[in-house]
Amino acid sequence: MRLALQKLLCLLPLLLVLPTGSDGAALERGTAITDPEILRALDASGLSLARMLGADPNSSGADLFALPSMTIVRDATDRDFNRYVVDRKDASGKPNRFDRAALNTPGTRFDLAGIVNRMDRAFVSPDTCGEIRLIYRPIANHDSTSNDAPPSRLPMTFNLVMKAKPVNAGISCAELAKRWLDSDDAGPANAERAAMLIGKGGALEWITPEAIDRIELNIQIAREAADANDFDGRADYLMKVFRLNPRGQLFEESPLENQIDVDRLLTDATLAADFRKWLLTPANFADLDRGPIVLPDRFLALSAINATPAHTDAEVSARKLFSDDDIVAALAKASASSQLENIQSFAGFARRLDDITCSGCHQTRSIGGFHFPGREQPGMAPGAVVAAASPHFFGDQHRRRDILAAFRDGAPPDFSRGFSARPQPRRAAELAGTTYFNGWGAVCTMPEARGQPDRSFSSWTCAEGLSCQTSPGATNSRAGFCFLKSD
Template sequence: MRTIGGFLSLLVALLWLGLENAGAVTLDSSVAVTDPATLQALERGGLSISRLLGPALGLTRDVDNRGLFSVPALTTVRDTVKREIADEPKTSPDPYVAAMAKSNDTSQKFNPKYIDDDGSTLDLTGVVNRMDRGYLGHTECGEIRLIYRFHYSVQEKSVKGKVGQRISSRLPLTMSLVFNAKPGKAQARASKNLPSATDASCADVARRWLAAGRKDLPPEQLAAWLRSDEGPLSGAMLNSSQIMRLELNMQVLRLSASTRRDFGGHAEYLLKIFKWDPEKSSFYEARMENEIDRSTVLADRPAFAKWLLTDRNIYDLDHGRLVVDEKLLARSAVSVAPGGLSRSQNNIVFGLVDDADIDKALKDYVARGNTLVTIKSVAGFNLRLNEMSCTGCHQTHGIAGFHYTGADPASEPRRNAVFVPGSAVFFADLPRRRAIVEEFAAGGHPDFTRGFAARPDARYAEALKGTDLYNGWGSICYRGEDESFKGWTCGAGLRCAGVHESAIHPGFGTCVSEKGIAVGDPVEFGEIRMSTWGSDRYCRLSPATAKDCGIDPRATRSRW
């Protein structure tokens, strides 16, 4: 879950980004459309999820979002999600959650009726250029993602002749419709701005996005240009023939502080992927990219270690490009909060490979003349492997379980609005993504290397100057001597404080005010202890109420 510090850091960053000024060169220029007014205009202009899916589903009429999940091609999505919601308490490794299965209390679970309720819709909240994923085998130019968030509008029951009030809000659920960034031959020829005899190249796609980043237009006009023959979101450049999959992130469970006393609450997020089958014109449940299935690997740990610790895979992991063998992957994942990467359930690879084997493999790799760029230790190897999974990245500096929620439009009541469209991880990674788009546009071969998700690569420190996203207040920092993280420091006037100590990732903290406690700084510090994988307990160290945990706060005061 997000911290106040993380939220305010993003707010400062957004003020610097100048999102109110369409003409300013911002972090999201050429790599994302985040302005709510522009997104609403794009949705009206043909980018509603129902309009995009219509041709792919063979529909002869427009389908309103409210009836979308009644379409046969999407019934697998609907039925699978409802089943997962029902089964979650039974299958959770957390004893608090599993105990729910023994009761009939469903008040703290996501109501599955919202999925296909007439009062629910899907609103476009973001369009994100992911050409940085061009290293994957399924697409040479990467991907384009259209992110939708569930929205409900419910009429309360009438009481004593008085008409009930209509309640409207966003649900903690997002769906990403993922497209191949490269249009097919027929679509490319339909564009007036591409040669009729050739396919659109990656350079063509990238140049359109760079041109979009230079536009200084009001929302309606910008949306119209983006959808025009010249824009990156024209019908020729983005259409149903390029649909690859549907990605789901939803909060399925939230326990109150009275139920989960040690953590003061508990939330669980279901992550799923549904791939598109063009022959059957439907989505089907698929294995998730790099989301390792623990039971499969634990059944033969030596074979997994042998596969993972080859020079080829160490190189790809070090550069952030590892693709785990599909037979080792899961079809569902659940991430938990609070606690982020300190929670064992968010560390899906914990204990799957012996540290001694990793250490030997890294030393042998270097001895053979190879160079390690990012992972320079066993701890770095483990963190990198974990954060490349869905669960490992999900709670890394996120906003209440999401890396992209989308900002709410001006019409949303301010007391119930989301002002920051993306997490610190989202914004901090944009300079790297833009550099890749620029390299594509120049006809070159991009360097797809990336740093850790939790910490922006030092190569882009200058691009993030003036924000709190690199070494700033709320940034993730490190207080130990491990070679992989020793450069994770805090800027002037800040210190690194351990908020959630953990044996899984020891020494990590958050950059806070150096002198005393300032507004927004965390005021509670603790340690997360694990009895078995998936079963964690939070022990508060400061204020000192940790007697039941057997912790002497005096011996741990240096941590905060």
């Protein structure tokens, strides 16, 4: 039984229960489009990556990366890939690296894997009501019908981040939110439904090339296990962002949002002092606690390597830049002016500081480094993913839907959020007993840790009949997973 538990702990991010709410409706209802049939129809109706980038609809992956607008994307990604290979040349084992040759073959195409409403990020871009994200996956042997070479998805997501609406569009955030919340009642999953979504009055009416804001890449750059379905080994992911410069119509390398450049801060005492001063200001500290915080670009990195499972301790990393006294003083000042929801200790501060970064978020409850790989389509080579997205994604849908409802009803949206590993305690009624909150597989605080109470994680408990357990040798003794007590 103990061996079985260890294996379950390794596979936990991939063992997803297909999500349903208390009324039987999908958790992503009104907040995302995940149905492969609708997505294929939308891809064919104008939302293909090639058309969005102004290329021929039949363009291969190589054709797209050869576009003048994509020159910097190709060169910067190759540079970071090559740097990773050089840095890891003496690493033990022979990792399987991302197949760049497959990405550049004529038979590789990008398919639309999902569309996600991120109006919950309107605190970043209020004038455009937040973002809509078109998520694409590269498919090798895209049109093949051969049993020897069936279509297969490469371990990469290409996220085209769109402005939810143009600044001067004749539509309000309230109307746009209403369209999304009503979109699941628009008809059957077919081409007619797709036409309604992108047509006048549809939820995707404003999703055109003119609304492109940036590209976000997440590439499984290497994995140590030889078997593609062996998730015990480490896998590394390269994460990059390229923002569209409308003047030159070029995608330019840009800092990753909230991805703190720790190495640079540690070598620049003045910059590190500025970072501490900025972040520990009571107003900014309160935003960090609640979630809607955007760090200034001068503190951020242009790329990140995300290791899954996580191979770093967030608390150890935080102590390189902050002392206990720093955080005690910041907690006291921030608490005097606002009610803190999540950060109640240095450990809570460290987890939140890691949680807001691209790499930290994608190391938490992801499907092998991805939060939205999309559902497997019929005819694809067998894979291990059985749901469209990760537990973190599904556990956040009630919060996102509440924000859409607030927009629709003209109420002030509450942009606060919990930790990536656990939804807000206020979501207990909606998610109680699920793998997202207190149920089997939920993230919890180990009993030994609770013996020394840490208020940041006091609600991280398990439902009756379950206990918090972890695997031998876990680097973080504070967190575990909810499993049956008999395990």
